[in-house]
Amino acid sequence: MRDGKPSNRLTAPAGLAAVFFAALLIALAGCGSSEASRPADASDLKLKIGYVGWGEDLAVAQLTKVLLEERLDHGEVELRRVGIREAYQDVASKKLDAFQSVRMPNQSAEFERVADRTALFNSWIVGTTRASLAVPAYMDVRNPEKLDTAVAQVLTIRPDASPVGKIPSAALSDYGLRAEREYPDAPAMLDEVAQLYEEKKPFVFVAWTPHWLNEEYDINYLEDPKGSLSDITRPGSLHMLVRKDLVDKDPTAHALMDAIVMTETEATNLQVSIREAKNPENGVHVWIDDNKKLVKDWVKSARERAADGS
Numbered sequence: 245m246r247d248g249k250p251s252n253r254l255t256a257p258a259g260l261a262a263v264f265f266a267a268l269l270i271a272l273a274g275c276g277s278s279e280a281s282r283p284a285d286a287s288d289l290k291l292k293i294g295y296v297g298w299g300e301d302l303a304v305a306q307l308t309k310v311l312l313e314e315r316l317d318h319g320e321v322e323l324r325r326v327g328i329r330e331a332y333q334d335v336a337s338k339k340l341d342a343f344q345s346v347r348m349p350n351q352s353a354e355f356e357r358v359a360d361r362t363a364l365f366n367s368w369i370v371g372t373t374r375a376s377l378a379v380p381a382y383m384d385v386r387n388p389e390k391l392d393t394a395v396a397q398v399l400t401i402r403p404d405a406s407p408v409g410k411i412p413s414a415a416l417s418d419y420g421l422r423a424e425r426e427y428p429d430a431p432a433m434l435d436e437v438a439q440l441y442e443e444k445k446p447f448v449f450v451a452w453t454p455h456w457l458n459e460e461y462d463i464n465y466l467e468d469p470k471g472s473l474s475d476i477t478r479p480g481s482l483h484m485l486v487r488k489d490l491v492d493k494d495p496t497a498h499a500l501m502d503a504i505v506m507t508e509t510e511a512t513n514l515q516v517s518i519r520e521a522k523n524p525e526n527g528v529h530v531w532i533d534d535n536k537k538l539v540k541d542w543v544k545s546a547r548e549r550a551a552d553g554s
Contacts, residue, residue, distance in 0.1 A: 286312075286496040286550070289319045294326040294340045298407045298430050299455045300482070301345030302524075303515045304368070308344065308501060310528045315543045316496050328354060328404055331485075336361040338487050341494065342501060346483040347373065350409050350476070355485070363491075365484040369454060370507045372479035374465065375408040377415075378451035380441055381462040388419040388466045392446065398423050399436055399449040405429040407452055408476050415472035421448065437461070454482075454511035456519055495553060500546035510535060 293308060295301040305323050312318035326334060326343075328351070334340040336358035346355060346364065355364065377398070379385055400423045403410035407430065416423060427433035433449065434457060440447045441461055451463060468477050484501050491498045506514075514531045521527030532539050 286316065286318045286494070289494050289497070291318065291321045291342070291494060291497050292324055292340050293321065294324050294331040294334060294343045296328055296331060296345065296405065296407075296429075297325060298345060298452075299457075299515050300511055301343075303511070303518055304344045304504070306518060306524045306528050307514060307531070308342075308497075308504070310525055310532070311500060311539065311543060311546075312497060315539075316500060316546060318496055321497075332358050332362075335485050335487055338489075340487070341490055341497065342484060342486045344368070344484040344501070345407070346485045347407050348481050348483060349478060350375070350407070350480060358485075361488055363486050363488050365486070365502050367481035367483055368504050368506065369482045369511060370505060373453050373482060373508075374477075375450070375452035375480065376465045376468065376473060376477045377411070377448050378463045378465045379446070379448050380444070381464050382444055383446050383464070386464050386467050387469060388421070388448075389469065391419065391421070391448065393420040393422075395446045396421065397425060397440070397445075397447040399433050399447060400426050401430055401433050401450055402426055402428055406450065408450060411450065412472055412475060415468075415470075415476075418470045418472045454508045454515070456512060456515035459512050459516050495550040496546060499549035500542060503542045503545040503549070506538065510538070 291312065293305045295305045302323070309321035309323060312321050324340065326340070331340065331343040332354045335343050348355070348367075355362075377388065379391070379396075385391055398416065398421050400406070400411050405428060411423060415421075425433075425436070427436065437447075437449050437457070448466070451457060451465060457463070466473075468474065484504075486498065486501065487493070513534070514528070517531040517534075518524050518527030521530060
């Protein structure tokens with residue numbers, strides 16, 4: 245050392261040793277970086293799925309939770325109740341990993357707001373969904389123009405909590421109807437439906453598929469001769485929305501959700517099983533026992549695709 249400054253020169257043996265040690269550190273650092281870039285083991289991961297409470301969304305979320313935790317050795321799957329806009333925003337901001345009930349075209353505006361920050365799977369329902377105003381079959385009406393508007397109550401759901409959005413005001417006026425009761429969410433409206441149906445009262449309400457109400461009640465979906473319900477009655481599809489990086493963060497969950505496809509009947513029966521069971525997971529187990537091959541194919545596909553990184 246001269247002038248209080250350390251020398252940068254090394255003796256030959258010390259220099260070689262230092263070069264070798266530095267190279268070793270770089271190599272080890274490279275290995276560490278590679279490991280860090282790999283997805284964590286599925287058993288160490290926690291998945292967060294949002295649901296609004298429509299019936300079909302909670303059912304498929306419960307099914308996903310059971311299959312991941314019990315069949316695919318995944319870590320905890322948390323189901324979180326949210327509003328529609330919150331579901332989209334939280335997936336986009338990565339507060340949620342998935343929202344599994346994107347109903348198109350009804351929710352296309354919500355999706356467009358987050359399309360660049362999320363990924364949308366193909367429809368998990370075979371065929372198309374259906375929605376409209378409906379009445380109990382005991383009213384013996386299919387054409388809304390023949391409804392007795394003096395006695396018919398129209399039950400609707402607050403637009404920001406409805407799977408089909410807002411019922412067009414023009415449609416109600418075209419058919420001489422009024423939205424007399426607007427409920428905060430679907431379960432609240434369906435509680436009223438259950439009571440009115442049991443009492444055989446005349447009423448009109450919002451109905452959709454796939455949903456357990458179609459199995460539990462004998463109903464008629466109303467026609468739309470004036471075309472003013474078109475935004476609600478257009479054939480639709482159901483999709484799963486996931487955070488854009490889910491395929492890298494959690495390939496097992498990504499692969500399973502992308503593999504799930506079922507018919508309207510299968511989706512309805514899943515909801516019925518859950519409703520009839522003492523708890524949701526028991527209901528899912530009953531449904532899985534009745535659909536062994538379908539579930540086996542999903543799980544097999546999820547394992548293979550997760551292993552391949554696709």
